[in-house]
Structures are given as structure tokens and as C-alpha cells.
Amino acid sequence: MKAGFTWLLSGLALAVMQPAIAQGGNMSLPKTVEAGNAFSVQCSGNGKAALYLIGPEQVLRRDVQLGHATFFPAGSVYNAGHYLVVLIGDSSTESGSFDVIPARKPTDLSFLARPSRLPVGLHDGITGAVYVYDAYQNLITAPMQVSFELSNPSGAVQKRLVATRDGAAWTVMDSTAQQGTDKFVARIGEISSTRVVAQVPGDPCGLKMSAKQSGQGIELVTDPVRDCNGNAVPDGTIVTFTEAFSGGQSTVDVPLKRGIAQVQLADHNGATISVASGVVMGNQIRWKE
Amino acid sequence: MLRSSVVLCVVFAAISSIGHAQATVRVEPANLQGPRPMPEQTQTAVIRDYLQSWQSFSAAFEQNRTDLLDSDFTGTARDKLAQAIQQQAELGISTRYQDRAHDLQIVFYSPDGLSIELIDKVEYDVQVLEHGRVKTTQHLNSRYIIVITPAEVRWRVRVFQADPE
Numbered sequence: 001m002k003a004g005f006t007w008l009l010s011g012l013a014l015a016v017m018q019p020a021i022a023q024g025g026n027m028s029l030p031k032t033v034e035a036g037n038a039f040s041v042q043c044s045g046n047g048k049a050a051l052y053l054i055g056p057e058q059v060l061r062r063d064v065q066l067g068h069a070t071f072f073p074a075g076s077v078y079n080a081g082h083y084l085v086v087l088i089g090d091s092s093t094e095s096g097s098f099d100v101i102p103a104r105k106p107t108d109l110s111f112l113a114r115p116s117r118l119p120v121g122l123h124d125g126i127t128g129a130v131y132v133y134d135a136y137q138n139l140i141t142a143p144m145q146v147s148f149e150l151s152n153p154s155g156a157v158q159k160r161l162v163a164t165r166d167g168a169a170w171t172v173m174d175s176t177a178q179q180g181t182d183k184f185v186a187r188i189g190e191i192s193s194t195r196v197v198a199q200v201p202g203d204p205c206g207l208k209m210s211a212k213q214s215g216q217g218i219e220l221v222t223d224p225v226r227d228c229n230g231n232a233v234p235d236g237t238i239v240t241f242t243e244a245f246s247g248g249q250s251t252v253d254v255p256l257k258r259g260i261a262q263v264q265l266a267d268h269n270g271a272t273i274s275v276a277s278g279v280v281m282g283n284q285i286r287w288k289e
Numbered sequence: 290m291l292r293s294s295v296v297l298c299v300v301f302a303a304i305s306s307i308g309h310a311q312a313t314v315r316v317e318p319a320n321l322q323g324p325r326p327m328p329e330q331t332q333t334a335v336i337r338d339y340l341q342s343w344q345s346f347s348a349a350f351e352q353n354r355t356d357l358l359d360s361d362f363t364g365t366a367r368d369k370l371a372q373a374i375q376q377q378a379e380l381g382i383s384t385r386y387q388d389r390a391h392d393l394q395i396v397f398y399s400p401d402g403l404s405i406e407l408i409d410k411v412e413y414d415v416q417v418l419e420h421g422r423v424k425t426t427q428h429l430n431s432r433y434i435i436v437i438t439p440a441e442v443r444w445r446v447r448v449f450q451a452d453p454e
């Protein structure tokens with residue numbers, strides 16, 4: 001109710017002010033100003049007044065001499081937005097508005113790359129998105145070309161050139177075939193932002209074991225375990241050996257050590273021995289029948 | 290007599306505007322860039338939280354209280370708005386922002402799902418009050434670029450920037 005009454009009063013005040021504005025002269029405002037640039041506001045008339053620049057992003061006041069230009073030096077208005085200009089004199093109030101647009105030069109990229117760790121050889125596995133800002137943290141909405149570059153230690157590079165739309169750009173990349181630490185760079189001109197993407201070996205591929213007699217038992221040992229791109233699967237990865245024989249079954253989980261897994265199982269004539277790692281099955285051996 | 294009629298017209302216009310305190314909202318079909326589809330629930334939540342942010346923005350600027358921004362704004366947007374509130378408080382003024390109409394369109398959903406950009410062609414009134422007295426009222430139309438990011442239980446505005454087309 002109170003707010004409503006204020007709106008009502010303001011409507012009345014505005015109605016009363018209009019003739020005063022017409023008599024009090026007018027303001028000459030720029031239509032747009034680039035963030036951080038100098039500009040001036042010309043207020044015609046005589047006497048003194050207070051000039052307000054009012055926006056949700058920044059508020060300023062200057063005491064002005066009517067009839068003279070009021071100069072706003074570089075760096076005084078730096079937040080992009082729509083500004084209301086209010087000139088309050090002894091007997092009149094005058095209003096106008098102008099826009100402050102982001103500076104043209106980008107100085108900051110907000111770059112988010114996902115994920116930070118993934119298996120090799122994944123199609124469209126890596127995404128990157130950037131928002132482009134000027135020196136005052138205004139989002140630069142004018143289109144700009146962003147270069148995305150994913151490079152791995154072997155020198156392989158994937159490159160994409162993407163235009164920003166409303167200050168944002170994105171891309172997707174494949175993870176490469178070789179394990180290692182890749183650099184994912186987003187760049188506009190001299191400004192760049194780098195993220196690190198760890199590419200780890202994928203699931204074991206072509207898991208193969210061999211068996212031999214060892215005293216009273218069977219010694220099982222895998223070939224060096226690698227993924228489908230030939231990267232060594234890291235030590236610690238669990239390999240499961242299963243021996244099925246008449247009347248029972250035994251299972252042993254063994255971590256990879258120096259790239260291979262080995263274990264000794266009891267000797268059961270006619271047993272079927274299999275090897276697996278996660279969901280990947282290896283070969284099967286029929287023992288001494 | 291003529292003068293009374295003019296005053297009555299102004300009063301009627303003012304009362305009419307008070308009667309429409311609830312802003313009208315129009316949501317355009319999303320014009321998404323990005324590989325990620327936008328679930329309807331997410332879109333609903335984003336728009337709900339964004340419109341809510343106008344309420345706290347308006348209250349914060351009217352009362353010169355930066356703490357009212359905390360629930361709906363974060364990062365750069367929060368910092369810039371808080372700075373403007375401090376500046377107007379130091380100058381002895383306050384501003385009353387009343388949104389009248391929103392025409393919203395979601396334009397970007399980042400591949401990681403951690404940010405959404407939308408455009409709001411907003412129609413609003415601004416009242417400037419100096420030491421509690423209304424100095425001017427302006428009706429404005431602006432195109433706002435909004436970047437909104439997820440917080441614990443809601444979406445918060447990270448970029449809140451008027452942008453001339």
C-alpha cells in the first residue's frame with residue numbers, strides 16, 4: 001500500500017515536472033559508451049545541478065555547472081549496462097539514458113573443461129565451454145573467434161575454431177589414443193586459458209594368460225595387460241582368475257604388478273581356468289585332461 | 290476543472306500501474322547452442338529462480354541492503370550489484386525497480402550442465418528517490434543477458450547485464 005502510494009505520488013510528480021524539464025533545457029548524452037572510456041554529458045541552462053548516473057551496476061553523482069560539459073574521465077564508468085541519467089536542479093529534474101557496452105578487448109576467459117580425467121579413445125568425450133570477459137568483468141557479447149586446442153605429449157593436436165554467441169562458445173573433442181596429460185587451451189588473440197585433462201588407459205584388451213605346472217599347483221601368468229590402443233593398464237588394476245573343477249570353483253583377485261598378474265592355483269585335473277578384468281573376459285584354459 | 294481532470298487521469302494511470310504489480314512473463318522456445326538437451330524441469334526451475342531474483346534485486350536496491358542479494362546472486366553479478374547499492378547509499382539515494390514484463394529465451398546450456406545463458410527482453414520502471422523523495426520515474430525496455438549457475442538448492446544469477454541489441 002505504501003509502495004503503491006509512492007508510485008502514485010511519483011506519477012503526479014512526473015506530471016508536474018514535465019513543463020519544468022522543457023523550460024530547463026536538455027541534456028546531450030552519448031547513445032553508447034564503451035566500458036572504461038571517457039565521455040561527457042552536456043547540460044544546457046544556467047546555475048548548478050546534481051547529475052546522477054544510475055544503473056544496477058554502478059551509481060555516480062557529479063555536481064555540475066549547467067551550460068558546461070561534464071567530463072567523465074576514462075575508467076570512471078566501467079560496468080556494462082543501461083544507465084539512467086538524472087539531472088536535478090533547483091527547480092527541475094531531467095532524465096535520459098544511455099548504454100555502456102563491454103570493452104572490445106577480451107582480457108579474461110572463463111573456461112570450463114570436463115572431465116578432468118577420462119579413458120583414451122573416447123569419441124566426443126571432452127567438452128569445453130568459455131565465457132569471454134573484458135577487463136571490467138563485463139561479458140563481451142559481440143561475436144569473437146575462440147580457438148580450442150587439445151594437445152597430448154606425443155604432439156597430436158585437435159583444433160576447433162568457434163564463434164561466440166552472446167559471449168559464450170563451446171566445443172567437444174575426442175580423447176586421444178595415447179595415455180598422458182593433455183593440455184586443453186581456449187584462446188582469443190593473446191588471451192588464453194589452459195586446463196589439464198588426464199587421459200588414462202581404457203579397459204584391458206586381448207587379455208591373455210598362460211599356465212604351467214609349478215610343484216603341486218598351477219602357475220598362471222598374464223601377458224602384459226594393455227588397452228585396445230596399446231597403453232599399459234596401470235598397476236593395481238584387478239585381474240580375476242577363476243578355476244572351475246568337478247565339485248567346486250575357486251576365484252582369486254590379483255592386482256596387476258609391473259603390468260602383469262600372476263597367481264598359483266591348486267592342481268585339479270580337467271579344470272577350466274578363465275581370466276577377466278572388470279567386464280573384460282580373457283582366454284580360457286582346459287588343464288591337463 | 291480541466292486541471293482536476295488531468296490530475297484524475299494521472300491518478301488513474303498510477304493506480305492502473307499499481308494494479309499490475311505482477312510482471313507478465315513470456316517464455317520463447319529455447320534457441321539452444323550446445324550439445325546438451327534442456328530438460329523441462331530444469332527450464333522451469335531456471336526461469337522460476339531468475340524471476341525470483343528480480344524480487345530480491347528490487348528489494349535490495351529499494352532498501353539499500355546488499356544482503357538481500359545473497360540468495361539469488363553470486364560471483365560478478367552479486368559483486369557489481371552490491372557495489373552499486375553501496376554507491377547509491379553513500380549518495381543518499383535509493384532506486385525502486387519494478388519489472389512489468391519479461392520476454393525470456395534460453396540460448397545456451399553448457400555441455401557440463403553448469404551454466405545456462407538466457408536473454409530477457411524486460412520492461413520495467415525505475416524510480417529514483419533522494420532521501421526518500423521521488424525524483425523521477427522512468428519506464429525502460431532493456432535486453433538483459435543472464436548467466437545462471439546451480440547452487441546448493443537453486444539457480445543463482447552470475448551475470449546480469451543489460452546489453453543493447
